[in-house]
Amino acid sequence: MKILAFDTSGSTLNVGIFDSTTGLFFAHNHEHDLARTHSMKILPAISELMRKAAWDYKDLDRIAVTAGPGSFTGLRIGATVAKILASQLSCDLVAVSTLFAISDSIKLTAGQLKVPLINARNHNVFAAAYDQQGKVVVSEKHWVFSKLLKQLPKNSCFVFEEGSGDEFKNEIKDNAFKFVEQKSNRLIDPKVLAKSALFLPVIDPDHFVPNYLRKTAAEMNWEAKHPEAKDGEYSKYVSEV
Structure with missing residues (x-):
């Protein structure tokens, strides 16, 4: 199976192509991108990888994309590209939790629980x-950090992007937990992301929306301004804005 995988949820654009039959794998040359540049770089990055592999777009069987949580702008970019490609190419689409992708991309000591944190x-x-x-031991959620700590067993190890979790380090240590910091270009491995698409469910591109885990300020x-709207009427919000 030929898989295109990409992550636009954070500061680094991660793109990879993987052939599960031959093991062929190419990845975008990681660099620290601000999320607002992902829209300019993602399609050229995909095209370059397709050229390296000598693949045509019609060869793709499946697309894997991080579905959130993460940067609101970044997630929208990834979702838009994934939906368009999957629809136009008539290939499968798989949405992968960003937190699961972070967890799946790191190896920890046996017995430790992985706690990806954004x-x-x-x-x-x-x-x-x-x-x-x-x-899943603790379901993904938008947490007040102090409340999250009370839900975790002591064999938990936090995983987060280097520099993003500084404000939590003292509390982590005070509660006898461990943590691992990853550079932004190592936080999510595009090969791992692609492989996860082999066992996660395929979704309908027309109904795919990012999983922000909380409403954006614009949506709130x-x-x-529209108190008559029913909770969850996301389509009406999108069509207006």
Whole structure:
């Protein structure tokens, strides 16, 4: 199976192509990108990898994309590209939790729980906990950090992008937990992301929206102006803005 995988959820654009039959793999040359540049770089990065592999776009069987949480702008870019390609090429689309992708991309000491963490500001985080086999132990959620700590067993190890978790380090240490910092270009491995598409469910591109785990400020403002809208009427919000 020929798979295109990409992650636009953070500061680094990760793109890879993987052939599960031959093992062929090429990855975009990682660089520290601001999320606002992903829209300019993702398609050239994909085209360059396709050229290296001598693949035609019609050869693609499946597309894997990180679905969130993460940068609101970055996630929208990834979702848009994934939806268009999957629809135009009539290939499968698989949406992968960003937190699961972070967890799956790192190897820890046997027995440790992986707790991928994304800073959500104001001492809040997006986080979940997984065992070594990828089974969910604590479901992904938008957490107040102090409340998250109370949900975790002591064999938990936090994983986050270098520099993004500085405000949490003292609390992590004070509660006898461990943490690992990863450089932005190592946080999500595009090969691991591609492989996860082999066992995760295929979704309908027309119904795919990013999983922000919380509403954007723009969406909350829109809902305040439209009290008649039912909770979850995301399509009406999107069509207006």
